Amino acid sequence: MASYYITIGDKEHIVTFQNGKAAIDGSPFLYQLEQLDERSFVILIDGRSRRLVVARSAEGYDVLVDGKRVDVSVESERARLLKQFGGKRHAAHTRMDIHAPMPALVVRVEVEVGQDVKPGQGLMILEAMKMENELRAHAEARVKEIFVNKGQAVEKGELLMSLE
């Protein structure tokens, strides 16, 4: 038997496969699945027809179900066990890096190195796609380092600032 822990929104589903049969959250599930191309599927469950399109994303899968988009993250049973034993390691992070969410122009840096910031406080304004967007702190922190200047063009993912 193989089990997968699937998280969609704030709900977790357990999908199990055993002897060629599938169950979701313990209820057996009959389906007919046709793969249409590398990412598109049509699935019939109790006669209900649904189109799904699936792409990998950083967190798992980016899925369209009958046109509605959901983020899906999947963990196999094995991965979950490994994580339960080793998961504490990640919690110790204290430094937080702020990266550019998209290629953009730095319009203004609103803080200085060493400054204490509160949750919601503006850190930097970026302009992308003709719109200004403010990056804000989500927790109390101190500005450790600022890597960019006003007027600078930054690439997606570029490190802008680190907090601690």
Added chain:
Amino acid sequence: MASYYITIGDKEHIVTFQNGKAAIDGSPFLYQLEQLDERSFVILIDGRSRRLVVARSAEGYDVLVDGKRVDVSVESERARLLKQFGGKRHAAHTRMDIHAPMPALVVRVEVEVGQDVKPGQGLMILEAMKMENELRAHAEARVKEIFVNKGQAVEKGELLMSLE
């Protein structure tokens, strides 16, 4: 230098690549090529923009150039040399097999084994997609063997008859 013999319709073109430059039929050719996906391209030649879509076919490539379809067959210089030496072998064929061009129903067999047929003479009528289509001889020949009967459903590529 690499040369390719490209046949399109009844014209043959020679494309050569040397030192990163291309020439067609001896004339050098400047181009910018962008591949859009696994089969689609946009090419700029002297500012003219063309969209091409390319798929492999039995004979070479099935190509759309600005929406117009052409069959393209390609031979490398090496393949052509090999063929010139060994090409005679194929000419000796005297037997000719007639295969079904598509899944179809045999409506009528118009000839018998041993019968002599002339170019253009009907051999067999197949029905496919609600339409009847006649297979005809393209050269003088004798019917050697018939593998199907009236009323029989045949698969694409199935051997129907051999002539000699």
Added chain:
Amino acid sequence: MKRQIKKVLVANRGEIAVRIIRACHELGFEAVAIFSEADRRNPHVQLADEAYCVGRAASRESYLAIDRIIDVARSTAADAIHPGYGFLSENALFAQKVLEAGIIFVGPQPASIRAMGDKTEARKLVSAAGVPTVPGTPDAVSDVHDVQQFAESFGYPLLIKAAAGGGGKGMRIVHSAGELPSAFDAAQSEALSAFGDARVYVEKYLENPRHIEFQILADTYGNIVHLGERECSIQRRHQKVIEETPSVILDDDLRERMGAMAVAAARASNYHNAGTIECLVDRDRHFYFLEMNTRLQVEHPITELRTGIDIVHQQLKIAMGEKLPFSQKDILFRGHAIECRIYAEDPFNNFLPSTGTIVHLKPSQGNGIREDRGVEEGGEISVYYDPMISKLVAFGATRSEAIAKMVRALREYEILGVRVNIPFTLFVLKHPKFLEGDFDTHFVERFFNPSHLEVPSADEAKAAALVTAILESKMGQHSMPQTNHQSAGEWVPSKWRTRRSEIMR
């Protein structure tokens, strides 16, 4: 009587099933699809809310399996069945059984289907209502002597037609007495094998006629309107290829008279729902009732674009017992619309049907362009069903604007994997006689020759040569999708282009 629909079973496949499912969703109804084993991946299955397999690929084991289809409707609690066109759409027994199951049939009453289904009876019926018909035998004939007698009165040429069917099956034109016996036999046997009914009837054959039809809508309260004509003279082997509305040969007066005729013909059969009255119009602009199609027509979109009325919406509303929301004078005709049917057939090669996987499909878009399609990239064109891939429709303020938009859209349309008739439709749309509006049902046989088809220019060929050479040199050949279009290269080893046309007609 009003009766709300909540769920519609669509007893069809392909583009028309997709068309109807969309209309259902727009009206807030759920849609149930049925499919054959060959169609389980098809768009109509994907788009429906529910989908059920009703049998094997062959139509008579699936899309014609009356009891199985009604069973699905019952078990899914569908309150209506829309039959589309073809398949069971003009089968009175099916309509009857649907009604007996307590389900709404989106179409006319079985009696109307029956009345119009027998061509001979239909002519009698509408004649009695004052509708002009082509001179013909009043009843079906089974003896060649009856035909000879008819010929003595009306002369040759004659047309022999199956009493039961349509689409060119069991149809023969007879130009002289000598041809008659063999043509009569052939028509009878073709009618028998196609429809299980050998009866044929005979009529005066009009030379150089135009095929013009009128769309009507009739509610269940006796209100009947026509939505104008469709010019369907561009046919190949009795198969319509290009339709347009309005027709260049109709003026307002003739349109009004033919429209009144269409409404009278519908009224004569106590008709409900959408229907089409097909007519022939001769050189002197006399018109003759040919038959009535008691269903949605393939080419209905051009009427939708010219009138702004969604015919499938109206069908479903009429079926719910709603009154038509407009009268004849409310219908605003505007502009010009053309449809090209894109078939999987090779115009360079005697229109050889082409089957296989569509490895690439990039449709056209843009102002005035509508496409109705029931197959997608990766889909199969199989031998089991109609080879129509798409209906491309163009609207323009004028005929020339509509033609220009259609030509542009056809040039942008890309399909690889099967051969399609797009070059043929371009040939028609650019032909001077078509542009002048001077054509009849013989246009294709009279003017078409494959040598007129457009082929790539020398520069386009060079671009293809360059790109394929680059592919050979750089990419290897493994990542390219391969077409499985059947070419004659598999039958004969060389010179296949020439030979293919010799071998296959």
Added chain:
Amino acid sequence: MKRQIKKVLVANRGEIAVRIIRACHELGFEAVAIFSEADRRNPHVQLADEAYCVGRAASRESYLAIDRIIDVARSTAADAIHPGYGFLSENALFAQKVLEAGIIFVGPQPASIRAMGDKTEARKLVSAAGVPTVPGTPDAVSDVHDVQQFAESFGYPLLIKAAAGGGGKGMRIVHSAGELPSAFDAAQSEALSAFGDARVYVEKYLENPRHIEFQILADTYGNIVHLGERECSIQRRHQKVIEETPSVILDDDLRERMGAMAVAAARASNYHNAGTIECLVDRDRHFYFLEMNTRLQVEHPITELRTGIDIVHQQLKIAMGEKLPFSQKDILFRGHAIECRIYAEDPFNNFLPSTGTIVHLKPSQGNGIREDRGVEEGGEISVYYDPMISKLVAFGATRSEAIAKMVRALREYEILGVRVNIPFTLFVLKHPKFLEGDFDTHFVERFFNPSHLEVPSADEAKAAALVTAILESKMGQHSMPQTNHQSAGEWVPSKWRTRRSEIMR
């Protein structure tokens, strides 16, 4: 003076370049595309007959590079330039230089662009022609004291606007005297950075107005017609999202009066070609001229569907010196049309702009649906240009039919790779206030909350769970295309959905 066009340079990109190239092809003209280095793979390059790179990705180095663009037109012997919308379309200097190069500018004369480009001058001009305007400062102001003086006469709220620009840049609403100084400074600095011109003007701010605009066409012989109104009140951050025609608040009388106003405004600037008069309409259905856009408008397709007139065709014909082929009374308004602009932004997440590769795009089709799009599957949504992916347009015989078709089409539309605002447009189209027609430009801020957005049902989520589990178990993960949508997961290690909305506004 008549002058035949043979070749048109399209000085734009994206969907509007595609739209114009298609119109050129339909009229038998060749089309020359220009492109930036970021756009060499884009549809407008593929569709054009010729295409030339004019510079780097940043607009000012490519699509705004006046001299380079005119050089391309000269060297390709283009006899006309169509500027589309945005970029150089309302740049009088560009139009002037095009004319000086002996090339036809498909648009109004430079003097008309100039007259309407300065909002203050434009108001004076149309006021003199009897067109009502919103009370405002007659001239641009540079001193906050002038604004305070204006406020003393007309009261708050006030609107401060950049004299040179549009699109919400340099725009501030001031509700009280206390807010004025900082708002005035901010508007000036934004205007300066956006348009190189710090001048602003001030006007009475109408509360709860509707934004309604009129499309006009004017030939070079003094014939001017209007093609009816467009209701554009559904905006977010001053950006139009959904437009429709007709507006539910216009009756025939008001339409006629506003149409006459639009024609008068165009005539006041000696206007040629297509233009749009934007108005505000208050609760009492008083209307006020806001500005005139001296170019093709993004939302022109809804007018084309309601009138059957191809506006881009008419633009090109007017530019060739042809007379309008219709007068006001020939224009048949019919049905209802709606446009939804599909933007790459995440409505679940404060409309965060979304960039990346479109890994999957399956558009909608069907009766009444038109799509204008300038990017395809595999294309990039980059930071350099407008994030509009598509304009989806629906036509119906009635408003409710048009809305139903649009909802159906939006539900069928599939995009993966970037987040799009489709759920937001569905929210609007299903909102009771929208359905009643009871809304104004504040609709979005008043009624929208991400919690109203539709999310997959429990059954849909289960289907997604099942399919992804099957993929994990059977397929491995290597063959799946990967989205490179930027999610906040790359900034903060966990709980990214919540945090993203905190971090980014």
